[in-house]
Amino acid sequence: MNDTPGWASPGSAPSDGPKPDAPGPAEPTDRPGPAHSADQPSQPGEAPQGPGPQWSKEQPPPAQWSAPGGSAGGGQAPPPPPPGPGWGTQPPGGHGGYGSLGGYGGPAGPGGYGGWGSGWSGPPPAAKPGVIPLRPLGVGEILDGAVSTMRTYWRTVLGISLTVAVLTEVIVVLFQGLVLDNSSSEALNDPSAGLDELSRAMGDAMLNSTVVFVISLVGTVIATALLTTVTSRAVLGKSVTIGEAWRDARPQVAKLFGLICLLLLITAGIVTVGTLPGLLLSLSGSTGPGVALTVLGIIGAGIVALWLMIRFSLASPALMLEKQGIKKAMSRSAKLVNGTWWRIFGIQLLATIIANVVASIIVIPFTFLAAALGGDGISGWLNSGGSSLGWTFLIVSGIGSVIGSMITFPITAGVTVLLYIDQRIRREALDLELARAAGVQGHGSTAPGATPGS
Template sequence: MKDTPGWASPGSAPSDGQEPGASGPAEPADRPGSSDQPGADPQGPGSKWSKEQPPPAQWSAPTGPANPGQAPPPPPPGPGWGARPPASPGGPGNGQGGYGGWGSGWGGPPPAAKPGVIPLRPLGVGEILDGAVSTMRTYWRTVLGISLTVAVVTQIVVILLEGLVLNDASTAALDDPSASVDELTRALGDAMLSTGVVFLISLIGTIVATALLTTVTSRAVLGKSVTTGEAWRDARPQVAKLFGLIFLLILIAVAVVAVGALPGILAVVAGAGDGGAALAVLGSLATGVVALWLMVRFSLASPALMLEKQGILKSLSRSAKLVRGSWWRVFGIQLLATLIANIVASIVVLPFAFIASALDGEGFTGLVNSGSDFGWTYLIVSGVGSVIGAMITFPITAGVTVLLYIDQRIRREALDIDLARAAGIQDSGSGTAGPTPGG
């Protein structure tokens, strides 16, 4: 075996050209002091001592100190493990970042592969947010086309319902201090009906946009583009299951909060008055925390259902497994992404709301007056602002959820290796050795 720097220590194995069993380097025939030349060692031929002497001019006898009682000076410090050897012209270590034997520095693991919008390794918070924005920026035709189509259809339905049906619901009693209990109950029911219908329509649009954008984001991770038609063909078999998943999650959250409020409601019915109402509020808050914990625990069920082609219950189980041990991280990233998306959307939506209120004749005071009946001008102008805001919120929230799902699978299941192979990268294991920011 050859003595390779950094692998075998010198003298541990015979070098090339040396007979096995020899303990030292081959000695030249004309070397002074050999057994067949004058001046051989007095110990006689075959002396191991004379054969192991190094060639002339390669070493010098150690010299003692001038003062016998003084210790010899320490040797000069040599290069350490991390020191870089002197550069040689045209060779490694010449400033080019090459290797240099024992003294060369270790440059760390190779960088992770990045075929698409994220590097294929565990991601940090900033990389997840940047990946969602990069997907929207790189594949803007598909992303904005999907978001615009879903937002326009959703807002048209909302405007028609608010202008033709829900606008007749009277909520003026909510601002009237002299209103009777029956009037307040009727007004509160109308307001809840109007809000619930709008929320339901918006939820349907969000589900469709999430289903389509999940496919786009998953392809963007591999650096592959996808058209709107391809995204729809890929997502269509799972859309019905996605609807069922979202409605099941809403049902779970409402049921958990209702269980907490039920004792207080029963106390109010029994005549407990303010004490029962307070108990209902405290119970709702306590179970609301439980509902929030469950929603975060199941928050990755949507991409699991769409990308793994799982059923509803299996997707919930997959999400719970991926989030286990990382609840606070998943919650924090999703909360941050929601805040950023809603703040940016509000910057766009609020000016349209003020302009719509001014053009409708209600003025700015109409925005805070719950009993105002806005006309078609207000509904159309504010709807345009809502469409633009949805074009921002849909890609960010859906993209962050998908990238969180991919990140958790990379951390727990080494998904980066499969992603690298799917992207056509030969060294599919290089991404696993990279750093782990935010891990």
């Protein structure tokens, strides 16, 4: 330890003076001769020299004493910078210890937090080989990842979405134009229509809705299967062509279709069970209580169905990426969603709202344009309750639907896949496997910078 006056080890109190029987500190070389008494002059006629009786005799030399932070409270003397190489100056703000480099004259650690003197500059960022950083994700990063996938690999993403949307919309337009009858749709808006006309119109409407729903479901399944492959490769920063995506997804498409049909059957069964008691009560003659019970049953069934749909919402990417069966994919989804139901529900809801709002901005103008180009005009289309099914209307509105589907497919599928990846990073440290697959070493949930998202 350096015993030069003006230096003391942290925590000591040099102002207390040496203890009895302890050797005093060496005298500095730049001080005058022997210390004189505070009350005796050194020569006749001279003023008394040295500090008064309240001062210690061991005073630091000039220009060697400084108190870090401006003061040393409690009578404790903080150490001055010791002489010798390797100590440097203290960084502004008092951070970083005793040297401007990391530690006592040594180099700073990586990222600026490995030594004493470099100061805290925060952890290094997580590896980001693709559209997302390899760490737990926040809400904004999931949404941005879905949009970045569509923007970076737009040829593949929009090519898949456009192909699927065009095929499904052509089938829907041909079905509505060739099979459905306008007179049946108009009967629903005619107060004088008979029971037979109303029954036939309701049957046509149900047939139209069912066929459109099934066709849209098939298109959604195919788009989801292909876009799942594209998004999973985009996380690693690897591109994929439409042909490669189809070859990778084709073995699982039938299982994915079965999974979605099973989920729809579960939903329909829950709704049926919830509404059946009220309907039976209404048929028995208790109309008021029956209607009330039916409404309560619909609300309860809707809550249960929503809970199950979110619980199994990650089954689709689990089935596609893990090459699992339907039952195993559903159990995997339930395990990943467990404990984070509200978070996943909120993100899925937000993504759906954003996608539908953007699609509506495109589809609604095309719908009015189709009505204006039709024979009856916008007023005639509105007066008919939107039941006009002319070819001009169907084709123009179909173009708007295709453009809208090109936007909704990538966003909804991308968010679902990234939610699945995020949950596996949080639960199973998937980021380590992704980092190895992307050729990035030393990164993951246990590496510096793996800050969890919200």
